Amino acid sequence: MKITIAQINPIVGDIQGNLEKMVGILSSTSKDKPDLVVFPELSLVGYPPKDLLEREWFIQKTKTSLQKLFKISNDYPDIGILLGAPLSTGKDTGKGLYNSAVLIYQGKILATQHKSLLPTYDVFDESRYFAPASEIHTIKFKDEILGISICEDAWNDPELWPKRKFYAFDPIAQLAKDKATLMINISSSPFFMGKEEIRYKLIENHVKKHKVPFVFVNQVGGNDELIFDGRSLCLDKEGESIAVFPCFKEHIQTIDTSVRGKIKYAPQDKVESVYEALVLGIYDYMRKSGFSKVVIGLSGGIDSALTCCLAVSAIGKQNVLGICMPSPYSSEGSIKDSKKLAQNLGVDFRVIPISGIYHSYLETLKTDFKGKLPDVTEENIQARIRGNILMAFSNKLGHLVLSTGNKSELAVGYCTLYGDMAGGLGVLTDVPKTLVYKLADFVNRKSEIIPQEIVVKPPSAELKPNQTDQDTLPPYDVLDQILQCFVEEVKSPEEIVKLGFDRKMVQWVANAVDRSEYKRKQATLGLKVTSKAFGVGRRMPIAAKFEE
């Protein structure tokens, strides 16, 4: 069967725009004479639509758009259109919607298949909105018996869940049993570092088990914290690749599922994948929320340097403004290094010293703080002055403030609310410090864009004399390993100690993470690139008492 895989980047909520995109693709691909054009999960509304699904007008608009598509399908009487959309269950009990795959052909719905397995963990809330399918069945279409599934339906592979299977039912096995000759999975499967390989293995396992070609069609694009990497695939019935789509960009290609696969699959380099994910995350956040320029506070440190590089990759140097805001404790090098970075990148650069403002705060507060020693208060005042200045540029010029804090800092609360945490999008929110260095190496792989001085200097907040991060924090390579265990792998401190880490340090990290939840509650939206990010996928109580 000839299938056009439409790896598209829909805008959440923009039903009209998404429909137009689909119709455009239908028109341009029709010259290839495909039997079927396949779009991703919930492609008509964008994934995840969140509580828009609870709006009646939204579901109504979905319906009328599907009806438009029925009409349009008449213009392409040889082409089936398979897309994802929320469909009413038609029942007055239970959640009122299905997460459905809809097959439109010759002016009407030829078949639907609703999603059976509704992910409700980490960032996923599908049981909040959807009822599960009551059954799954194959669909006869042209010369094939299609086994259509939706994202999570394909993820019940016991090999992937060594500890616990989330679901008792395996929809793919059921479709195989029902004699599917071609499997099609429409997905909106978000990226994390390393997921591509897991997904490939998953699909390969299905093929090896059931000996049926498998078409995987994934959404691409950044939607709030989630970045979808695309990487759609078609494997032949022996598990060889007929098509491997690019990561992180829209791609439309017509393939023949009956041929033998000849493409050698190799996963993208992990560091590169994170770089590309962040670039797309920035680009799409801005595009989809109407920003064209950014402003970034350049501290002379590696986090802001990397953020600046990512911004330039995403939206071009002409749209990036870097501001260096030296305080009385900033080193001479910070300004010089920031300037050099800005020159290397060709971005607009300004220096706005904050000492005058800082001293006016101290002057204003001196009576009230009389007799009290300087402490974190004075450090935070500086960070918050910078936050205020960046936001002033945002207000005055309409630039989006990119926040530059990394995951390691955010984890243990080594960051200032309304200070360095200020901004409309957290670029490195889910990037551990050690990965920041790897990304910087990636940036500098061909030539030195991030000045070596920035790469080699000991990390410092420069908020008091001679400060370095390591006065307060464990060395980053150790900290990141502990955080990997504690946050990503949800291991207990006891388990982490057993892996050979120092007990006191592990306990300090665990306590620091738990104690900083109130800060993260107010953190800006941050791009997710690991399997467990802070944010919507990690829901911890704040006014609570526990020690892990």
Next chain:
Amino acid sequence: MKITIAQINPIVGDIQGNLEKMVGILSSTSKDKPDLVVFPELSLVGYPPKDLLEREWFIQKTKTSLQKLFKISNDYPDIGILLGAPLSTGKDTGKGLYNSAVLIYQGKILATQHKSLLPTYDVFDESRYFAPASEIHTIKFKDEILGISICEDAWNDPELWPKRKFYAFDPIAQLAKDKATLMINISSSPFFMGKEEIRYKLIENHVKKHKVPFVFVNQVGGNDELIFDGRSLCLDKEGESIAVFPCFKEHIQTIDTSVRGKIKYAPQDKVESVYEALVLGIYDYMRKSGFSKVVIGLSGGIDSALTCCLAVSAIGKQNVLGICMPSPYSSEGSIKDSKKLAQNLGVDFRVIPISGIYHSYLETLKTDFKGKLPDVTEENIQARIRGNILMAFSNKLGHLVLSTGNKSELAVGYCTLYGDMAGGLGVLTDVPKTLVYKLADFVNRKSEIIPQEIVVKPPSAELKPNQTDQDTLPPYDVLDQILQCFVEEVKSPEEIVKLGFDRKMVQWVANAVDRSEYKRKQATLGLKVTSKAFGVGRRMPIAAKFEE
């Protein structure tokens, strides 16, 4: 049957502390010789425990604490103990936990009943953590056949869900069918204004339908955004009240379920209930996260005045610091009125003018902003200076900053990120402006605590000359009605226009609400007092494109 209803206030995560509280109650109530002591839903761990439920050590600790309770129950061989706890399903497929009622008697578990209906909407995420019960059954205990249910299990009353029944199954009807002679529902049912009456009606309906006495045991206390009002009940089989517990406080009382009810139930006054909810919300947030004092920015407006009154009610005047931070645009009255309020309440009060700091910002930015007219930028700078000063006091003195913005402002984005939105707890986050006035009247019901000047002055942010809120916003009485329809009742603009509101105004409000989602993403945790608050119960996309 003699039942001790233990309307307790557990701390989330504090399994050891909650256990000790239960054991203390067991000891003190034993003199009343009850047959059964009943604690609320998930009382051993506090509700909602959120992702702590995904920690193995947490579930392990629950187990060992239950075992301790087995032993202790031997000291009270005539008393059954019914409490809520997460229990392992013992299955390696599906979610691994039940939300269970556990009946402990004479050293062991006599019976368990798992929750059948798992709320997964608004603020509730139970399908994220729990598997539903596979069956519900009555339990013979002493002379009664107990019909035990957990919170939502009692909420499948078609009368309450005119549009849609969430569940096909009615656990209470099943228990009645199984010949329960006494219904017991353990709950952690959070407060919103007017919910008490709905809940009473719900239980009354069950009793009238099944002619069996009903004991309802609810958690009390503030846990992050949620405030639990308690208000436990016992109705006799005719629907008359045997016991009506107080709202918003712990209460332990032994009742006899076999007597005829003689208490006349009357719901608490709605405005008073919100006042008490907010007081408990402040008190518990502080207690449970280790704060004893607060600092509040007093603007001379009604929001900060009310917040200050609530804080005094919650933690006493000696623990409240009010700071007035006049800018060049503050009226003379603002300082005077704030001072008078502080005097009336007896709280510490300081005036810290921000003009010096403000001018140092303008001076610092004058080159960069040259030729650009003053706009919202300069307004926000002032608000953010205040945020920075309040946070400096928080850092220096260890006080919690209470944020004072109301729901109407937050809804339409009439507030400044990192400015007036700064703080550790948003007291009025879910209180519409018109309700702020009603609460102020409630405060002043006996004597003028909030100066009349504050009550009658036109609301103003005082961030530019002669500014009032109504320059920008619709009149608050209209705005709040539209917001009630749009946010709480999730009506579409079209439906709201049909109710008689001006189309342009409705569309402006809807757009303003949707456009401000990015601000609310970073809002402080705010106390929920209506049926639909911003925050965890309302999940909207940000980088999206839709017009409601």
